[in-house]
Amino acid sequence: MATTVEPTRSGGARAARTRETEDRILAAALQSFGGRGFEATSLDQVAAELGVTKQTILYHYPSKAALLDAVIDRASADLVTTFDDALAPAGPGWERVEAVVRSVFRLALRRPELLGLLREVSRLGPPAATRVAHNLDVLVVRARAFLEVEMDAGNVRRSDPNLLLVSAYSTVIGVATEVEVLRAVGIEPTLRSTVRRRQELLAFLRSALVGS
């Protein structure tokens, strides 16, 4: 009996409110970093959206760069669990590809900031990019292993798994997120057109991966 009263497990009321504040900061920052971009986002702006002052943000995250790191970690974790959840009920083989593509389109619709952050960080380069790469390495390893197994089984055209992965990644993310490119070819991103786009993408991917 070290403590008499259960202090609301893991920290008490204050700690809970602190965690909530940090959560809100991360969410708002993710939104802005992934949407407008990192440099284009000002701490004052984010703070104003939250109804706090910039100094509150800087109390929890000592610098803008540190905030970016935290946002990256949170976004990475979200991505990993998203794919985990999507792949858990999926069967083997092509079903898994479909599950992942469905997830990405879902994200593009519901949480575009997440995919936006990916692209933004890729543009920023190290150290942010390195951090993301490290956080998402699990996914890369898993995907590569999948491709290798399917190649061995003769279900996927034999080739360098890494290069195949990059191609597939580029295609999926591009088709899911490049709204302006879609507009350029005359496609307005409605819900219905998005569904068609996803189907078309799957046909494209299947054709590309399976080979002739």
Add this chain to the structure above:
Amino acid sequence: MATTVEPTRSGGARAARTRETEDRILAAALQSFGGRGFEATSLDQVAAELGVTKQTILYHYPSKAALLDAVIDRASADLVTTFDDALAPAGPGWERVEAVVRSVFRLALRRPELLGLLREVSRLGPPAATRVAHNLDVLVVRARAFLEVEMDAGNVRRSDPNLLLVSAYSTVIGVATEVEVLRAVGIEPTLRSTVRRRQELLAFLRSALVGS
């Protein structure tokens, strides 16, 4: 002998120097907008690189937005002539796809800012994105027509040409430019690896377009 000294045809020495200055400004701005990004670029920065003052830039281009427009127009023109030159000597059919892909990889190597600007503008959205879309519409129309002809000839899997175009675009640009993604899967972008990547991409594309 009307004049002793050739007045450098079409406007005189001053006009020539003006054009040269504007050229240098555009080049430097393109470099920075395409590399670091639009918001992350300051006019002072660009001016310093050029050895002039920011006010010189603002004399030729009345605002940062106007400068972006000019940069976009110049970059678009460069892109169009690049593809024109690449496609001129190319034969029909698949050779044309190969020529375009080769061009994009060449650009990724020699003028990465050009492709970077494309992506940056796509992120910025209208009005910049609209401007690019308008400028590059020629290419879109041409590519779509190509796909339609090839579909009719039975050389390309039948499907919505617009969607196929978006998929192919995403794949090519992604594979050519996503350096950080490459690093994430353990590929350092050397010259040799780039050549392999291009070949692998062509196999991917061929498989995806032709179908089984």
Add this chain to the structure above:
DNA sequence: GGGAATGTCTACCACTTGGTAAGTGATTGG
């Protein structure tokens, strides 16, 4: 209850941003 720790705010700071105003010397056309 009281001192300590904590979370937030007010008040700044030095610096940078895009943009304006007013000049200055070279180039130009008449």
Add this chain to the structure above:
DNA sequence: CCAATCACTTACCAAGTGGTAGACATTCCC
């Protein structure tokens, strides 16, 4: 040859930028 135009400069400016210092109230633990 001279006045006008032109390309460019120096000198500013108001509005932000990320970040620091210190006051203040609340919550915590003993």
